[in-house]
Amino acid sequence: MKRLKMTNDHGWTPRTLRKQERKIKDALLRARVTAVRLVMEGYLGKDVAKMVHLCRQSVALYVARFNEGGLDHLLDRRLPPGRMPFLTEEQQQEIRQLVLTTTPVDVGWGISSSWNTRILQSYIQQTYGVSMSREGIRKWLHRLRLSWTRPTDKLVKGDPTLQAAFEKELEFIKKMNH
Secondary structure (H helix, E strand, C coil): CCCCCCCCCCCCCHHHHHHHHHHCCCHHHHHHHHHHHHHHCCCCHHHHHHHHCCCHHHHHHHHHHHHHHHHHHHHCCCCCCCCCCCCCHHHHHHHHHHHHHCCHHHHCCCCCCCCCHHHHHHHHHHHHCCCCCHHHHHHHHHHCCCCCCCCCCCCCCCCHHHHHHHHHHHHHHHHHHC
């Protein structure tokens, strides 16, 4: 097995790297710096992997990244972890506005007075050609801080004239926000 080599220290010494380690709050990024520092101190890659609880290939990758671009390149995490979303940011905002401002009847999508995951699933499939599970849609709506609400019971003893006035006022408010 080939020994890992530090081809370019970019002005860092084991001592300055140790000081930098203490400043890093993220444990995963701190482990990267620790691995590079230990290799710089002369430890073998497989020994460093055991000490830092990483695999040997990760240690080799971190050393290569450090050699290539220094500490900034080593700590760079361009892409967030996780899968790419099914819908673009613009599409997500369009659907969010649709859910907040209209009902399925307004859009000509069924007779339901409120959006649900089944209707949204069909709408997304027809409009964007993207197939999403209902559970995925539910989680996505939750991340957007949208929650499903159900109308409460009607007051039997309520004053019908006041209720009618309130409904007119509510319709006026909806039209103003549209």
